[in-house]
Amino acid sequence: xxxxxxxxxxxxxxxxxxxxxxxxxxxxxxxxxxxxxxxxxxxxxxxxxxxxxxxxxxxxxxxxxxxxxxxxxxxxxxxxxxxxxxxxxxxxxxxxxxxxxxxxxxxxxxxxxxxxxxxxxxxxxxxxxxxxxxxxxxxxxxxxxxxxxxxxxxxxxxxxxxxxxxxxxxxxxxxxxxx
Amino acid sequence: xxxxxxxxxxxxxxxxxxxxxxxxxxxxxxxxxxxxxxxxxxxxxxxxxxxxxxxxxxxxxxxxxxxxxxxxxxxxxxxxxxxxxxxxxxxxxxxxxxxxxxxxxxxxxxxxxxxxxxxxxxxxxxxxxxxxxxxxxxxxxxxxxxxxxxxxxxxxxxxxxxxxxxxxxxxxxxxxxxxxxxxxxxxxxxxxxxxxxxxxxxxxxxxxxxxxxxxxxxxxxxxxxxxxxxxxxxxxxxxxxxxxxxxxxxx
Numbered sequence: 001x002x003x004x005x006x007x008x009x010x011x012x013x014x015x016x017x018x019x020x021x022x023x024x025x026x027x028x029x030x031x032x033x034x035x036x037x038x039x040x041x042x043x044x045x046x047x048x049x050x051x052x053x054x055x056x057x058x059x060x061x062x063x064x065x066x067x068x069x070x071x072x073x074x075x076x077x078x079x080x081x082x083x084x085x086x087x088x089x090x091x092x093x094x095x096x097x098x099x100x101x102x103x104x105x106x107x108x109x110x111x112x113x114x115x116x117x118x119x120x121x122x123x124x125x126x127x128x129x130x131x132x133x134x135x136x137x138x139x140x141x142x143x144x145x146x147x148x149x150x151x152x153x154x155x156x157x158x159x160x161x162x163x164x165x166x167x168x169x170x171x172x173x174x175x176x177x178x179x
Numbered sequence: 180x181x182x183x184x185x186x187x188x189x190x191x192x193x194x195x196x197x198x199x200x201x202x203x204x205x206x207x208x209x210x211x212x213x214x215x216x217x218x219x220x221x222x223x224x225x226x227x228x229x230x231x232x233x234x235x236x237x238x239x240x241x242x243x244x245x246x247x248x249x250x251x252x253x254x255x256x257x258x259x260x261x262x263x264x265x266x267x268x269x270x271x272x273x274x275x276x277x278x279x280x281x282x283x284x285x286x287x288x289x290x291x292x293x294x295x296x297x298x299x300x301x302x303x304x305x306x307x308x309x310x311x312x313x314x315x316x317x318x319x320x321x322x323x324x325x326x327x328x329x330x331x332x333x334x335x336x337x338x339x340x341x342x343x344x345x346x347x348x349x350x351x352x353x354x355x356x357x358x359x360x361x362x363x364x365x366x367x368x369x370x371x372x373x374x375x376x377x378x379x380x381x382x383x384x385x386x387x388x389x390x391x392x393x394x395x396x397x398x399x400x401x402x403x404x405x406x407x408x409x410x411x412x413x414x415x416x417x418x419x420x421x422x423x424x425x426x427x428x429x430x
Contacts, residue, residue, distance in 0.1 A: 021255055041423050050263035056255030063258040067269065075357030077287075077418070080350055084284045089276035092269065093260060159419070160295075 022102070022178055024062065026051025027138070029174040031066055033147075035073075036165040044073035044082065051174065055102045064174065065095040068118075085157050086119045094118040096145070096172075105139070108132055114145060123151035130172070137177050145170040283348045290343035294415065297336040304329040305408055308401065312383075312393065319388045327384055330377055337373050337411075361417035365410050372407025379403055 029049040035042040048070035053062040068088035073079055083089065097115040104110065110130040116123050130143030148166045149156050156163035260270050307329050310322030355363070379400035383393040393400070416422075 039419065039422050039424060050265065052258040052262050054255065054258050061257035063260070063263065065260055065263055065265065073357075075359065076353055076355050077357065077359040077362075080280065080353060081284060081287075084277075084280035087277055089280055090272040090274055092272060093265065095260065097257070099257075 022055040022060075024051075024053030024055070024060070024139075024176050024178050026064060027175040027177055029064070029066075029172070031071070032171040032173075033071065033168050034171070035168055037159055038162055039159060040164075042073050042075075042078065044071040044079070046070040046072070049174070051176065053176065055105075058102050060100050060102050060105060062098050062100070063095060064172075065093050067092055068094055081157060085154055086152070088119075091118070091120040106132075106134055108134075110141065110143075112143075116145065116147065116151075118147075119152040119154055121152040123147065139176045140174075141176065142171070142173045145172060279348050279350070283350065286343045286347035290340055290347065293336060293340040293343060297333060297340055298412070298415070300329050300333040300336060301408060301411065304333050305404070308404070313387055317387050317390050317392055323384055323387060327380060330380055334373055334377050341370075358418050358420045361420070362414050365414040365417060368410035369407050369414060372403055372410060376400065376404045376407050 026049065029047065029051065031046045031049055033044045035044070046066045049064055049066035051062065051064035053060050055061075068086055069079075069083055069092065071079065071082065073082070095117045097117075098112045100110065100112065108131065110132055112128045112130055114125040114128055116125065125145060125147070128143060128145060130141050133140040147168050147170050149164075149168060150166055156166065158164070304326060307322070307326040311320075311326035312323075313320060379397050382395075382397035383400045386393050386395075386397055
């Protein structure tokens with residue numbers, strides 16, 4: 001009788017197991033934008049991003065966000081100028097959202113459709129490849145978002161009257177773990 | 180003759196006066212720090228709250244929902260900025276702070292353009308200095324007058340350049356890093372240089388016009404001028420450093 005009850009319980013709960021919510025937390029990250037100018041090559045880094053993922057009904061929604069002012073290029077004057085042209089005081093957060101099937105989370109490559117909100121505008125990037133190394137529960141994900149200034153309607157800053165390149169790729173290096 | 184000498188002295192003196200006027204304002208303005216602060220960087224705040232997202236099309240600050248800041252996100256709902264521990268103050272835009280940044284950038288762009296333009300009369304003044312000194316039979320000379328006039332223009336433009344840098348709003352909480360520190364440190368050389376050079380130049384001109392060879396402290400005019408020009412040039416290079424010339428890769 002006791003075994004039968006257990007079996008019935010398992011049969012009833014098993015279908016619900018895949019539906020159980022699962023939360024992912026961003027442990028640490030480095031976001032790096034690269035800016036090109038005929039006279040300058042600049043990388044701006046941020047380690048201040050925060051991230052969370054929620055899996056529900058076989059789908060996982062991830063959000064990663066960082067304050068625009070947290071990007072450091074090693075030159076405070078340039079960083080303030082970057083903050084101005086990207087309207088970083090008015091729109092202080094850059095955020096990235098993506099949705100992935102839960103079944104793909106352990107895959108060594110992730111094909112992501114990203115929604116990036118930045119400078120008061122939203123841009124979508126389809127099929128952005130990320131590579132993933134899984135060590136135990138730690139997922140180390142790296143990839144580059146092929147962002148451009150025009151995607152976010154940002155006027156290119158210029159130096160000696162020459163504007164910077166439109167392409168501002170952002171490299172993402174993030175370590176996630178499930179709760 | 181007396182009137183002529185006075186006019187010669189007045190020319191560089193007008194440039195110096197403009198420079199002194201700007202520097203006098205420096206004291207008052209150096210303490211002027213804008214009252215607007217930029218949104219804070221995130222803190223490890225574990226409080227969660229429901230939020231609205233940045234509007235992609237509206238040029239208004241992202242709105243936050245009226246929900247309680249303590250409310251956790253619903254089960255299975257996509258994570259929100261509030262779930263990340265970002266406070267409403269960190270998410271909320273600040274139009275006044277943006278306006279301050281806009282004003283700062285505008286003033287520094289003018290500073291940059293004027294600074295670059297100032298190199299033209301400055302370099303010309305240096306070249307014109309070749310015809311300024313007398314070797315024998317000293318007296319009034321067109322070469323010296325031309326040199327003095329160009330020097331006055333340089334000092335005036337330098338004063339205007341400095342004005343835009345001094346008046347550009349400061350952003351509180353910004354730690355100065357990188358090339359800007361050298362750019363600012365060199366002010367301590369070319370700033371006094373731009374005051375001393377025309378004063379010494381006026382003295383030298385006066386001595387020369389009186390038929391004397393330049394002597395005393397006025398004899399240091401050219402050395403001070405060259406040092407000032409070198410520091411000014413170094414200041415321009417410093418703020419642009421490091422330079423990676425890659426014109427062939429630029430599209």
